[in-house]
Amino acid sequence: METKINLTEREIPSRWYNITPDLPEQLPPPIHPGTGKPIGPADLSPIFPMELIKQEVSTERWIDIPDDIIEAYKIYRPTPLHRAHRLEKALGTNARIYFKNESVSPAGSHKPNTAIPQAYFNMKEGVKRLSTETGAGQWGSSIALACNIFGLRCTVYMVKVSYEQKPYRKILMQTWGAAVHPSPTNLTQAGKKILSEDPNSQGSLGIAISEAVEDAATHEDTKYSLGSVLNHVLLHQTVIGLETKKQLELAGETPDVVIGCVGGGSNFAGLAFPFVPDKLKGKDIRLIAVEPTACPTLTKGVYTYDFGDTVGLTPLVKMYTLGHTFMPPGIHAGGLRYHGDAPQLCLLVKNKVIEAVAYPQNPVFEAAILFARTEGLIPAPETAHAIRCAIDEAKKNKNNCIVFNYSGHGHFDLAAYDNYLSGKLEDYEYSEEKIKEAIAKIPKFE
Numbered sequence: 262m263e264t265k266i267n268l269t270e271r272e273i274p275s276r277w278y279n280i281t282p283d284l285p286e287q288l289p290p291p292i293h294p295g296t297g298k299p300i301g302p303a304d305l306s307p308i309f310p311m312e313l314i315k316q317e318v319s320t321e322r323w324i325d326i327p328d329d330i331i332e333a334y335k336i337y338r339p340t341p342l343h344r345a346h347r348l349e350k351a352l353g354t355n356a357r358i359y360f361k362n363e364s365v366s367p368a369g370s371h372k373p374n375t376a377i378p379q380a381y382f383n384m385k386e387g388v389k390r391l392s393t394e395t396g397a398g399q400w401g402s403s404i405a406l407a408c409n410i411f412g413l414r415c416t417v418y419m420v421k422v423s424y425e426q427k428p429y430r431k432i433l434m435q436t437w438g439a440a441v442h443p444s445p446t447n448l449t450q451a452g453k454k455i456l457s458e459d460p461n462s463q464g465s466l467g468i469a470i471s472e473a474v475e476d477a478a479t480h481e482d483t484k485y486s487l488g489s490v491l492n493h494v495l496l497h498q499t500v501i502g503l504e505t506k507k508q509l510e511l512a513g514e515t516p517d518v519v520i521g522c523v524g525g526g527s528n529f530a531g532l533a534f535p536f537v538p539d540k541l542k543g544k545d546i547r548l549i550a551v552e553p554t555a556c557p558t559l560t561k562g563v564y565t566y567d568f569g570d571t572v573g574l575t576p577l578v579k580m581y582t583l584g585h586t587f588m589p590p591g592i593h594a595g596g597l598r599y600h601g602d603a604p605q606l607c608l609l610v611k612n613k614v615i616e617a618v619a620y621p622q623n624p625v626f627e628a629a630i631l632f633a634r635t636e637g638l639i640p641a642p643e644t645a646h647a648i649r650c651a652i653d654e655a656k657k658n659k660n661n662c663i664v665f666n667y668s669g670h671g672h673f674d675l676a677a678y679d680n681y682l683s684g685k686l687e688d689y690e691y692s693e694e695k696i697k698e699a700i701a702k703i704p705k706f707e
């Protein structure tokens with residue numbers, strides 16, 4: 262019985278899968294906040310390079326991956342697909358549990374899958390610096406790594422709560438050559454505005470996005486880079502699912518359940534989207550997106566147009582949202598504290614192609630500990646949400662083939678484990694009241 266199913270470097274996908282032509286209905290266009298009209302490529306060009314804008318709006322099902330990107334992917338791809346024999350045994354289940362190990366990248370997560378192409382296409386168009394935000398620090402370290410590969414400078418606005426909880430991620434970014442600032446900062450108008458209202462603001466992904474977008478928009482040689490949510494990010498992440506399909510084939514398996522955690526939706530989409538055409542053709546396969554109860558976007562949000570950031574600088578996109586002013590509690594899965602989700606993913610949830618569930622932190626960490634004590638690997642708190650769900654699915658249906666995305670390791674999250682092990686971790690259920698309050702602040706564009 263094999264524990265790891267490996268592919269050769271020649272089997273790294275040569276094309277990304279674009280789900281746009283296979284969506285059950287057309288994706289509502291992003292809206293310009295000033296005009297109230299759909300935005301076009303010209304509106305995006307101050308902050309993104311043209312090649313990524315083309316990918317963002319492409320209706321081609323397959324998009325070729327340039328050779329230089331495949332060469333850079335070879336640093337860690339293909340990633341192994343593991344069979345979780347020891348976890349299965351501990352659960353006493355006949356279910357077959359597999360996980361795609363994206364934690365083997367230098368940054369420790371799936372994020373370099375899109376950081377590498379984003380840095381590459383910017384470099385090709387003469388951009389000298391990228392600005393970005395980071396939540397848990399996983400994205401910031403990935404873009405720092407990618408900028409270093411392709412010779413770009415990199416500025417990272419890191420959510421303050423994570424900056425303080427995770428100093429080692431900051432050092433990782435600096436080691437790869439990036440400048441890192443705790444957000445909100447006094448360096449941007451957006452940051453200053455937040456600090457004037459709340460000098461003790463712990464920050465959020467939405468605020469950090471506002472700062473990074475403003476930085477790019479106000480500097481000629483700089484573009485912005487986003488680690489999740491956008492179509493082109495999800496597109497790049499499909500290398501995960503495309504490899505997984507091949508690996509499952511080698512194992513003689515077809516999955517019954519595919520699971521991933523959701524912050525903005527990129528690792529989940531990366532694994533699950535390549536399975537969507539099979540499901541749409543009638544294959545009996547469940548695709549489950551897992552989020553925290555502290556930030557229940559898909560399970561309690563509303564499907565409407567909202568800003569991608571907190572201050573209201575980005576275009577409005579149609580998605581499940583908790584309202585762009587929503588301020589999630591400082592839970593340890595920092596990468597899952599985002600008020601919205603990827604529009605493509607939201608459309609598929611609305612059409613019931615994808616299901617969503619939410620878990621509080623304590624059961625999530627309980628699953629992480631069981632995983633660490635059976636499989637040996639210590640998952641990121643974000644990833645542990647997918648593990649919780651995989652365990653529950655394996656208990657419910659004991660004959661299923663279950664695949665989840667092991668989106669990242671938790672080596673820089675040991676303080677969170679310490680909190681859990683000493684019984685200090687609090688569970689948060691976001692109250693309907695607070696959600697209603699934040700949703701009432703969403704501008705009406707329909």
Ligand SMILES: Cc1ncc(COP(=O)(O)O)c(C=O)c1O
Binds near residue numbers: 669
């Ligand atoms: C390890 C890990 N998994 C998952 C996520 C969530 O992001 P996304 O939903 O875009 O995959 C993050 C975000 O920082 C992360 O660091």
